[in-house]
Amino acid sequence: MTRVTEKISFQDQLITRFEERLPFLFGDPEARKAAALLFSEKGFPTRRTEDYKYIAPDILFKKEYGFRADPVRILTEADVKKLSMGLNAYVLVILNGAFIPELSSISEIPPGIIVHNLADAVHSDETAKAHYGRYAQPAADPFIALNTALNEGGIFIHILKDAPNDRPLHILHITDNATETFLQPRNLVVLDDNAEAVLIESFETIGPVKSFNNALTEIALAPNAILDHYRVQWEGQAGHLLSTVQANVSAGALYNTFTFTLGGVWVRNNLNVVLSGKKAETHLFGLYLLSGNQVCDNHTVVDHTVPDCMSNELYKGVMNGKSTGIFNGKIFVRPDAQKTNAFQTNRNILLSDDATINTKPQLEIYADDVKCSHGTSTGRIDEEALFYLRTRGIAETHARKLLIRAFAEEVVDQVEIDLLKEYIETRIDDILQ
């Protein structure tokens, strides 16, 4: 008699996990089942999946991740303060995928800003109920499907019309595990008509292992709302992060987004913005500074579905060591979307022979009265400028630093929170040391 031991793939383990957990998960079980089915059919993207071909996520899941999140140490208020960059913000802590109100500045949050545990809100809050799952479509991406099926919530933020926009809201994602864990936080941010807010999401790994974070944030801007959304990623050398943002921008609303990737061994950013009402506007800024074996893949989609909208995108990257950068920027201009203005620029500097950048602008324009442009460039550091600086007595390392900072400045200058800007500049300097 022979015994065959068959190794169960992580993908199948996820499905098993789903079936076990389903009775305890919030929201509509049918929607979760449909999402789980989509995931089980598609599986993890591979190098044959066009949108994931450079990073082939399936390779990461040849090994196993746990689902239980066991923090290595007890997080204190002092830790939170340290990780929150000294910003004067309302801090909202997500530890290993779960919202921790006790460590968040809940008591300070002024009237007009509603913050809840998403899992509860989807059952008790009409706004959460109306918007949850409405924008992120499981069919669009296996990671959205997976998050939709298995997420156990995160934070729900609702900014009412007259809410004060006095301090930013800072969602601090902290990963701290003893064993490698698969985490799926889910957030929902809704701004009412004319509401204004600033949202910062930062990602920190303080534990010793490489967990995988499949984070998804849905954002809904009602007409004339304004949101500045910063994503700041420096996961040390421990993190694997896939961060999806699905934003819906209504008429006259403005969505400004900033993505700074200054760390993390493997980072994939999916940023999808749908301009769904006339005169909606979005600005997408990104900066990625990579070294060692880091991989950072920025996929952005701007979807102009109606006339008179405006989008502007500027992503810049610096790659050193054996790092790999990927930029893929899709712009759709739908047949009705006349008088669209859509601009996109991606610029890169390679500092070493072993560093790589794959950049691809992708414009699909189905309207005829539009202004669209895209440009991409990849180069090395300007040797002539480097020589000029050195002839003035400046050390080569300092000269390189000045030039790279100058290159990054165009994006960093867009940051309107002075403390955050300083913090990012300091981190850039640290990386260049």
Add this chain to the structure above:
Amino acid sequence: MITIKNLHASVEGKEILRGVTMNVRPGEVHAIMGPNGSGKSTLASVLAGREDYEVTEGEIYFNGKNLLEMSPEVRAREGLFLAFQYPVEIPGVSNINFLRTAINDIREYRGQPAMEAKDFLALVKEKQKLVELDIRLANRSVNEGFSGGEKKRNEIFQMAMLEPKLGVLDETDSGLDIDALRIVANGVNELRSKDRSFIVITHYQRLLDYIVPDFVHILFDGQIVRTGPKELALELEEKGYDWIRTHTVEL
């Protein structure tokens, strides 16, 4: 100050300098004149340490130290300054940040503490007057959007800030109108001292009306074919470079 002996240098395998020898003592101003393609700018580049230029033979000693063994930044810190023929525009690097980094890197090399911000700004203000450079340096990037004249004045301003022992001016007069030329030359003359030397590279005699040299060298086909007092420049201006050409062939 600087001794150049039998200097041969090539670019991409092509020999440009074919045995240049000259000696500059403290306080002296040496002019190097020559037609296009004679190797004038190559000499300036080799002195500053540009990597594309390969020295195949000869030596350069700068205050007793082997210049050719030094990186461009060490040459600068030892007191050599090159005013570029084409100053480089560096978008995003502010003039002030650039100069402060330069001064402090030089001071560190010399074992001096970093300059206080207050002293630095006072120095900037003082030296800007020297070349009538009235632009808001703090807010602007290095040479970005500067006119031709402003760029050249900025070179002399930087030289004044860094106080080198030897200033090499590579066709600083090119592209300048007569007013800008006068301002630039005045700036250089202000910096002349018994301890500071200059090598002034120029195509035209005009500049030497303002910066009066102690010696004039004529560079032709990679060699110094004639050396004389300042009157040599006038003779060359009068007779033209063809005079050198035929004269050299006769030799």
